[in-house]
Amino acid sequence: MSLPGLPVPLSPDSPDRPGLPDRKQDEVRRMLAGPYPRVPPDLAARAAERGRRLLARRTLLRRLGWLLALCALVALFVLVTHRPWLPPPTHTTPPVEGW
């Protein structure tokens, strides 16, 4: 029934097996295909406004992320150059021993 090159569809609602499920599903399809509800005239404008706010928030978050990364980099640089974990240089001469 199916062409040799084509994969055989497995779902029962495929056109290859027009059967009971297909007819039932068509009936439900007709049930679902009622009239469309009225679309509010300002829906697109409201959605666009919301979308712009979403974009602005994402941009802000991205910038904050970059700022944070920059701060981390600066902190790392300062730590590496100043090495605060080393003891501070001593200003007194150590006692001389052994002579």
Add this chain to the structure above:
Amino acid sequence: MRERRPAQERRRAREFESFVAGAGGRLLSAAALLTGEPAARPAPAAEELLLRALSRTYAAWDRLGGDDPYERTRRELAARFARTARRHRRPRGGPLARLSPRERLVLVLRLYEDVPEELAAAQLGLPAARVHDLCLHAVAELRSRRRPEPPPAPAPSPKSSAP
């Protein structure tokens, strides 16, 4: 680059508006089926759902890259509905009001939007067999609700109705 931004925004707004003008009715109808609201009256829950899905489509508009905005919005709609399904359990009088939110989602994707079973399963994170079962169950449920009893033919002779 910075001077071009308002022009780009205007173009995006224009394209988006014509997209909503064309597809808004069908999308709102699908959303109303999902939330279980009747199409004849205003459907606030469906409008809210669609508004959120559309705003995400708008935010992704420049990065759609050949993707169909209708499919994108439908995906957002389905994902958002799946996340907030608990809010839509209460029947609201629509044609699918008696079904569970998940059955409604599967039915709308499969029969209203004609999404292939595998794709619907992938979008919902369910096995394809489960989607198939849910769809069959929802169809059976709807048909049984619609015609609770097949009208018995008037049997003139009791002999013919005996097994």
